[in-house]
Amino acid sequence: MRREVPLVLTAIVGLTMIVSHFIPPFNILKDLFEDWFFIIAAFAIYLGVLNLLRVNADKLYKKKPDAPFGLVVILGFLLITIPGLFFSGGRSFSDPGTPFYYLYIHVYYPLSATMFALLAFFVASASYRAFRARNVEATMLLVAAFILMLGRVPIGDWMTAWLPEGYRLGEWADWIMDFPQTAGQKAIMIGIALGVVSSALRVILGLERAYMGGE
């Protein structure tokens, strides 16, 4: 029963969602299942929070080597959560002027932006070491990347200002984006869509059971 019940539930919900798109009366069931989804999604947030605390508290309790990071996670969590829940005016916690907003602007905001900004450095280092014109395909990729990197910023047009309009680097970059890039994206999208349809059918028919944690 532990296997059969989830399989039957998945099949019913999956088929209902497909059928309701074509037969409107089934929308009643679809709405019901979506309500369930909202409730599960809301509980998943609480579950995630509890799991985060449990995993990191466990690190501290067992004095694992990365225990200091666990402490930082727990303290960070409490630092944001307590002012947000108890000292920021309830539902209007995210309004300018509240302690939560202050912490968001002065702690979370710069930390999050910094993490993402580090990418620029790693991309630069990786480009230097790995971007090589080893063969024809790699050379084509390199040339396209070059045109885009310079053509998407004003410096590209400035460097090729001596060329007649229509032949400047910015226009080459636009052409790459509009035609080869878009054609490639379309092919990828169609491939993904077909893959999603086949995976969904396998899940609905019970052939794909990995989501239940086995097989």
Add this chain to the structure above:
Amino acid sequence: MNQENMQEEKSFWEKLLAIDRRIIFLFIIVAIALPLFFKVSMRIPVTPVAEGTYQAIENLPAGSKVLASFDYDPGSMPELQPMAEAFFRHAFRNDLKVVIMGLWPQGPLQANIALEEVFQDEDVKAKNLQYGVDYVNLGFTAGNEVVIDRMGHSFEESYPRDGQGTPLSEIPLMRGVRNYDNVDLIFNLSAGYPGTQEWVQYAVDVFHVKLAAGNTAVQAPAMYPYVQTGQLSGVLGGMKGGAEYETLLGIPGRAVRYMFSQAIAHAVICLFIIIGNLAFFSMRKRRAS
């Protein structure tokens, strides 16, 4: 070239290839930070995809309602926040009514930050905008694309109250707004999932609502097919897209200012790639000989 010189040159290229990455980091930080201290005005050419977004908003008559979904977090702030500010300036200048929401928890907060910035403008101050009348922030709701789908039937099912806890029925701006039929445009700022792709698939394709978007530079190329098919009015791609939008709007802001920095950083990365390839070919030639 004698043997000694060859040995010397070889060691030079080898050294160059094995350069400490911290030196590269140093060049990049200088390339990014130094231009920020200079006020250089660069011509920003406008692409048709960016103009599509601008025109979608510009062509709305005064009083039109725009649903703005902020689906990003501070990690994408440098690219998307200038777009958010430009969008609010554009919308308020044209007397549009803005309904803000977020599929990412941080999204509605990002909208508040952009609003705070825009409210400093004299032009916007003069409009004396009222919360609940000219704009409203519905906040965040968990559920990703299911939220988009449910809003097609009823906004109230996904957002019974706004971010401050006021029931939607008591907000003047939301009176008469039941679903997508009652909004004139959706404007989406997105940094990933859920984002513009989900808005196209669940709102545009199913409920035939008009959509314009702003995306991170990484995500924007995936939106070009939707622009070509007309499912998306236009897309602003990365900081360049933000700069194009500000240029079209005639209000140069942070994106235009930061473009010089980005241009120099790109040029430095290109220079590193050239040096890396010169070293690679030089060593390959030497090995072959």
